[in-house]
Amino acid sequence: MPIKTIEWTGGADGAARLIDQTLLPTELKYLDVTDVETMWEAIKVLRVRGAPAIGIAAAFGLYLAVRNSHTVDTTNFKAEVDKAAAYLASSRPTAVNLFWALKRIQRLVDTNAGQPVPSIKEMMLAEAIAMIDEDNAVCRAIGEYGATLLVGQADSLPYRILTHCNAGGLATAQWGTALAPVYVAAEQGRHIHVYADETRPLLQGARLTAWELQQAGIPVTLITDNMAATVMSQGKVNAVIVGTDRVASNGDVANKIGTFGVAILAKEFGIPFYVAAPTSSIDMSLASGDLIPIEERKPEEVTEGFGKRTAPTGVDVYNPAFDVTPHRYVTALITEKGIVRPPFHVSLHDLFAR
């Protein structure tokens, strides 16, 4: 069972307990966060990362911001909540899930403006805790559906999965998206082996995926990104599973830089390429992935990636954080509502029409 990334300890006066991911993979340290400033900093410096985990952290942060407020007037209390939400939103201004989670709590406060403040506080905490339960349910469902895809290999051999970046438990409350099928299949007693791309420039595969699988006792082999073709050519990969930041309505998939290359290699070697995509990541308002803006990040991530300068001063660097894999490379999307197959412009429409 994967380790818990974020949980609530105790009752109304408890703490949000986070794994400090900046210390991984060399140190496992939990942070018990009891004030909003500490949560803001934790999100800012990536002690907690991954869209679902950030959303949950922000929800707890908002509760912590007003937990000790002495305000009794609900209008004033709502103003305090809104101010704290704006503050938390500033911790990572590009994280869509952060805003979504904050708005969800703010709406709850609005809807219950007639209630006494102590009751509203209780509801805020309950809502944040509910987000963990929902995240676990979504991830478990993705895991259950995904595990059904990991077949066709003789039982005597491990089923081997290649993944890129970290869409594991560390990006969610516990189970992950791309790694959920791995955890579920392992739970079912099946022999699973994961190849983890290290995922330059920020090495989420080496630092996080390798670590969490090792912690869970699942065999994992770390490779550099440019070894994927060789590993695939040796017949060592039965399937690729990756996560996603955003899926367009035609099935185009935005994910961590390098995903597109892995998808092309998988196609070349006839290996299925699966994307674990909670329906919350599917944006039916987007006609195609071309419309997804690609964030470019600072060159130092590439040139000083290891704490030491590894490229000449002044060199031009191109550092896109994401890429978009065209839908024709995607074998299936694994959602919490089931497996979705091409043609995606039809199957995704059907999924949301249900």
Next chain:
Amino acid sequence: MPIKTIEWTGGADGAARLIDQTLLPTELKYLDVTDVETMWEAIKVLRVRGAPAIGIAAAFGLYLAVRNSHTVDTTNFKAEVDKAAAYLASSRPTAVNLFWALKRIQRLVDTNAGQPVPSIKEMMLAEAIAMIDEDNAVCRAIGEYGATLLVGQADSLPYRILTHCNAGGLATAQWGTALAPVYVAAEQGRHIHVYADETRPLLQGARLTAWELQQAGIPVTLITDNMAATVMSQGKVNAVIVGTDRVASNGDVANKIGTFGVAILAKEFGIPFYVAAPTSSIDMSLASGDLIPIEERKPEEVTEGFGKRTAPTGVDVYNPAFDVTPHRYVTALITEKGIVRPPFHVSLHDLFAR
């Protein structure tokens, strides 16, 4: 014009001047090597690297080993040479070019065993210097032939080349193999732009290729290996040129890990994939690339990139140093005797039959 990687200073009592590549890209320092122990160490710790450059360095090392010998008996002198050759060969036991260069000097000593020792010493130095001239001639010819391939782009736009690892001047005496066409085309006044893969795990692209192109005033953009698909999909790459460690008689190409993946991406995007291959790297005794043994290197290259641990302790790592790109992905080989195109089992046979 690219910087000289290795040269001889002065006459019989001169020095082998090397760029200390372990200090790149942050410091350009020349080493004037005047004794065999220093040369052994320079090869061992990669102050000099790249097959042609190592061969030349070893040849100078052998001369330096016996330069001050007082032996007058040629049999004894030959024994000294053989002992020094065995010592130098131990500096990097997998470098084929190292043994080739040492044997070449040893054969010269054998052939001229009737000459007085001082004359033999002179011949040894002359032979080592001749190796530089030969290397320059081979690389220049590869450059001239290769430059003819870099066409079909409007003159107003730069011709954009993606390369992997370092098969540049720093791997040879001066001009490089994969980068020779770039230097020649730039000399011809053409606007060339290079995308350099950083090339994990040892970052030869970031540390060496980006540095030497920057020094030569050629526009270069550094990317991580997993960004190649995105850059290609954006239409930013007109051709790929890489070097090689060994080409089999069917055209299969062994080169730095990651080359195979780049070749697959190039095929997917309809981009020509060229391999700069001096005929000395073409091994007609090998029926196919399957017969080329792939060296696996220590996991720390992946897990402790540059002095800092970036993966969990005890994690399993697969770290092949090379991969083999099947010939069907190779558009052409660029040799010093001309461009060689598929079917390679015919064209390579013809090349060597000339």
